[in-house]
Amino acid sequence: MTEFAGSQYVIEIIYLIASALFILSLKWMSSPASARHGILAGEIGMVLAIGGTLLRHGLIDYKWIIIALVLGAGIGIPLGMVQMTAVPQRTALSHAFGALCVTLVGTAEFYLRSPNVPKFMMSVLSMEVILGGLTFTGSLMAAGKLQEILPQRPITYRGQNFVNLLLFLIALGSAVYLVLHPEAKIFFPIIVGVSLIFGVLLVIPIGGADMPTVISLLNSYAGLSAAAMGFVLDSKLLIIAGALDGSSGLILSIIMSKAMNRSFTNVLFGAFGQVQVSAAAGQEAKPVRSATPEEAAAILSAANKVVIVPGYGMAVAQAQHKVRELYDILTKKGVEVRFAIHPVAGRMPGHMNVLLAEADIPYDRLIEMDEINGDFPQTDVALIIGANDVTNPAARTDQSSPIFGMPILDVDKAHTVMVIKRSMNPGFAGIDNPLYYLDNTLMLFGDAKQFVGGIVRELGGGH
Amino acid sequence: MSSNLIDALYVFMLAAFIGFEVIRHVSPLLHTPLMSLTNALDAIAVVGAIVLVGEKKSTFATVLGVIAIVAATSNVVGGFIITDRMLRMFKTSRPTNK
Numbered sequence: 001m002t003e004f005a006g007s008q009y010v011i012e013i014i015y016l017i018a019s020a021l022f023i024l025s026l027k028w029m030s031s032p033a034s035a036r037h038g039i040l041a042g043e044i045g046m047v048l049a050i051g052g053t054l055l056r057h058g059l060i061d062y063k064w065i066i067i068a069l070v071l072g073a074g075i076g077i078p079l080g081m082v083q084m085t086a087v088p089q090r091t092a093l094s095h096a097f098g099a100l101c102v103t104l105v106g107t108a109e110f111y112l113r114s115p116n117v118p119k120f121m122m123s124v125l126s127m128e129v130i131l132g133g134l135t136f137t138g139s140l141m142a143a144g145k146l147q148e149i150l151p152q153r154p155i156t157y158r159g160q161n162f163v164n165l166l167l168f169l170i171a172l173g174s175a176v177y178l179v180l181h182p183e184a185k186i187f188f189p190i191i192v193g194v195s196l197i198f199g200v201l202l203v204i205p206i207g208g209a210d211m212p213t214v215i216s217l218l219n220s221y222a223g224l225s226a227a228a229m230g231f232v233l234d235s236k237l238l239i240i241a242g243a244l245d246g247s248s249g250l251i252l253s254i255i256m257s258k259a260m261n262r263s264f265t266n267v268l269f270g271a272f273g274q275v276q277v278s279a280a281a282g283q284e285a286k287p288v289r290s291a292t293p294e295e296a297a298a299i300l301s302a303a304n305k306v307v308i309v310p311g312y313g314m315a316v317a318q319a320q321h322k323v324r325e326l327y328d329i330l331t332k333k334g335v336e337v338r339f340a341i342h343p344v345a346g347r348m349p350g351h352m353n354v355l356l357a358e359a360d361i362p363y364d365r366l367i368e369m370d371e372i373n374g375d376f377p378q379t380d381v382a383l384i385i386g387a388n389d390v391t392n393p394a395a396r397t398d399q400s401s402p403i404f405g406m407p408i409l410d411v412d413k414a415h416t417v418m419v420i421k422r423s424m425n426p427g428f429a430g431i432d433n434p435l436y437y438l439d440n441t442l443m444l445f446g447d448a449k450q451f452v453g454g455i456v457r458e459l460g461g462g463h
Numbered sequence: 464m465s466s467n468l469i470d471a472l473y474v475f476m477l478a479a480f481i482g483f484e485v486i487r488h489v490s491p492l493l494h495t496p497l498m499s500l501t502n503a504l505d506a507i508a509v510v511g512a513i514v515l516v517g518e519k520k521s522t523f524a525t526v527l528g529v530i531a532i533v534a535a536t537s538n539v540v541g542g543f544i545i546t547d548r549m550l551r552m553f554k555t556s557r558p559t560n561k
Contacts, residue, residue, distance in 0.1 A: 022504050023481060029497050030488045032553040039547050042504055046539055053510045059517030061525075068516065068529045072509075072536025079537055080544025084552075087495060090545065094502045094538045101535040105511045108524035108531075120468060219498055226508045231471055233511050239471055240478040245505040247482030252494060343491060350494030354549050362556035363492055 007057060014052035015237040021045030022241055026248070032363055049237060084358045085315050088347040089146035092215055095222045096139035102225045103132035107192060109232055115183040122182055124231040126175035126191060131225035133195030134202060139218050141203035142211065146347055152208040160205060167198045208312070209389065211347045213256040217264065220249025252349045259343035259369075261395075261406040288424065291442040293454030296418055299442075300326075301333055301459060303380035303416075307372065309340045309409055310352045313386015313421070317448035323385065324359040325456045333459075338365050340372045340382075340409050342390035373410050382414035386421075386448050392433045402431060417441040420451050496549040503542025509535035 021041045028038030054065070082090050106128040110117070117125065144150035171194040174187040206214050227242025229235075257264060291299075300306060308327070314320060330337050339361065345352045353366055376382065384391055387409075394401040395408045411417050412435055419436060421443060435441060444451055489497050512535060515528035 018507075022507075023485065025500065025504065026482070026485045026489070026497075029493055029500060030485075031490060032492060032550065032555075035493060035496065035550045035553075036547070039500065039543060039550065042500060043543055046503070046507065046543075049507055049510055050513070053513050054517075056514065056517070059514070061517055061519045064516050064525060064529050065513055065532065068512075068532035069536050072533040073540045075533065076537035076540025076542075077544065079541030080548070082545070084549070087499075087545070087549075090541070091495075091498055091502065094499070094542060097534040097538050098502060098505050098508065101506070101508045101512055101531040101538075104527040104531040104534075105508065105515055108515055108527040112520055112524055215498070219501065223501070223505055226505050227475060229508055229511055231468075231475075233514075234467060234471065235511065236471065236474050238507060238511065239475050241504050241507040243475050243478035244482040244485075245501040247479050248486045248497065248501045251483065251486050252498065255491075255494075341491070348495060349498065350491060350496070353492045354495045354552070357549070357552040357554070360552075360554065363553045364555050366492060368491055 007055065011052045011055060014048050015235075018045040018049040018052070019237050019240045021048070022244060026244060084354055085318060086147075087354060088211065088215065088351060089143045091348060092139045092143035092146055092218070095215070095218045096136050096143060098222045099132045099135035099139060099225060102222075102229050103129050103136055103192065105229060106132060106232065107188075110188050114185055114188075117182045119179050119182075121232060122179045123175070124228045126178065128225050128228035128232060129188075129192050130171050130175065130195045131221045131228065133192050134199035135218050135221040135225060137196045137199030138203045138214075139199075139222075141200055142206075142214060142218065145203070145206075145208065146211065154207040155204040160201070164198065164201050167194050167201065170194050171198060208347060209344075210260075212344045212349050212351070213253055213260065213262075213264075215348050216249050216252035216256055218249070220246050220253060223247070223249055256344055256349060259407060261403070286437045288436050288443050289441065290445055291418070293444070293451060294458050296442070296444055296451075297455045297458030299416060299418070300330060300335070300381055300383070300455065303335055305375075305379045306330060306335055306337045306381045306383060307340050307376065307379050307411075307414065308337065309342075309345075309382060309384045309387050309391060309411060310356065311342075311345050311385065311387025311390065312347060312351075313388075314448055315346060315351065315355055315386070317386065319385060319448040319452055320355045320359040322449050322452040322456060323356070324361055326452055326459075327361055327365075329456060329459045338367050338372065340369065340411075341366050342369050342387070342409055345387055345390055369407065369409055376410045376413040379414040381416045381418060382411040384411060384417065384419045384421075385452065388421075388433055389431060391419075391435055392431065394431070394434050398434075411435065412438055412440075415440065418444055420444045420446065420448050422447065492553070493550075496546045499542050499546045499549070503539050503546065506535040506538035506542065509539065 022045050025038045025042035028034040145152050171191050174191045178187045223242050223245025227239050230238030327337050341352050391409050391411045393412045395403045395406040512528045512531035516525050
């Protein structure tokens with residue numbers, strides 16, 4: 001017995017060290033300079049924790065553990081090697097996998113322990129599978145939308161919120177009943193099934209522009225379900241890791257919804273997208289000024305200060321490498337080029353930063369919204385590549401606009417605004433952008449990659 | 464049992480506060496790698512699945528456990544690889560002391 005207890009202590013100490021390494025790992029993410037140490041700390045912590053677990057007494061069969069670990073690693077390697085443009089859907093998919101793991105373990109634990117499940121245990125177990133189940137299917141839906149296997153437009157129907165609320169109450173009600181009557185096993189598969197359906201229905205009405213918030217929220221749920229699993233298994237390591245992930249997701253969701261001036265409930269139940277279609281239809285007559293790559297190149301090379309505003313359109317067109325060429329050639333000509341990053345540009349938090357870093361643009365040139373907004377009046381050219389709503393001045397002035405109150409990049413204050421855009425069709429959210437009709441705005445119609453390539457050729461580079 | 468539970472709640476509360484404080488200071492530049500890193504760390508749930516499979520209490524539990532290990536391990540491996548790849552890309556224009 002004493003020998004058992006001894007090794008049990010060793011394992012607990014290993015878990016303690018792993019927990020500390022996890023916290024350090026996140027702490028080191030505070031700056032790009034130390035972030036790579038953070039990964040190392042996380043990796044060591046993970047290896048220690050898994051190694052320590054394999055030492056546990058009571059494990060009698062290693063064959064399937066090894067097979068599963070190898071298989072998981074085999075799936076993980078290609079998932080780690082995806083293109084940078086596919087990072088949002090990969091992230092959603094990994095939330096789904098994490099939640100799948102938690103849900104399956106929770107289900108197995110229920111059937112092993114049932115019917116002798118204490119009330120508190122049953123409550124956290126229910127929470128684990130409800131959060132896990134809805135995160136699993138919800139994240140799969142999000143990944144499908146981001147990969148464009150599923151339609152990106154919000155899918156809505158009458159009474160949608162009522163149906164969702166009803167399902168949630170069924171899951172919750174079943175959980176409460178099961179806590180009070182743990183012998184009523186039949187309610188467990190109902191909880192799991194309803195949570196899985198709820199996850200699907202929760203994400204289908206959400207449009208692409210709201211994905212940063214939704215991915216962050218799903219991240220938070222995945223963390224909380226893992227923490228609940230920690231309560232079930234009485235594992236402090238899991239509680240800590242789950243709490244860290246849960247609070248990380250929550251902070252990101254708060255930042256994202258603030259950047260859109262919307263509440264969680266509004267993102268989840270508001271279903272953007274079909275708003276204002278009629279309003280957008282009435283204004284085809286307004287004149288816009290457009291320009292060719294030659295004219296755009298001439299204006300850019302005469303400028304002193306240029307701010308480039310990237311958006312999801314840059315990611316779709318894979319234009320980041322051409323943008324780098326433009327950055328290089330303008331910098332060589334002595335033009336000061338910076339990038340203005342809106343928190344919700346793209347499809348996940350920090351999406352634009354990663355794409356621009358991939359194209360070798362130094363990160364000290366990537367400036368956050370609050371920091372750069374004051375500089376637009378002194379900026380000669382604001383070049384917008386594939387961004388729309390985050391530059392819409394209606395958010396400042398037009399109370400009837402659905403995005404009124406959303407913090408935006410004040411590009412309209414620059415001396416000249418150039419917008420690379422495929423056509424005058426309103427963007428994803430279907431909201432008209434008055435920026436395009438301003439006197440100091442030039443529309444550059446075309447594919448982002450080709451158009452930027454054209455400007456680079458005119459400036460005498462890009463070969 | 465109940466003192467364990469209270470301990471666990473304290474741990475959760477403290478970890479959540481530490482998480483808030485630490486992550487508030489993460490630069491928005493790194494929000495994407497932050498998410499992939501927390502994802503990899505969160506896959507520590509694999510520990511629970513390993514115990515489930517190793518204890519071999521029922522075939523049902525073993526099957527679910529094996530799938531759970533595969534899912535979580537792919538997150539661990541994939542999450543660390545992609546976070547590392549992303550962080551490698553972040554370079555500054557100022558000379559670094561390499």
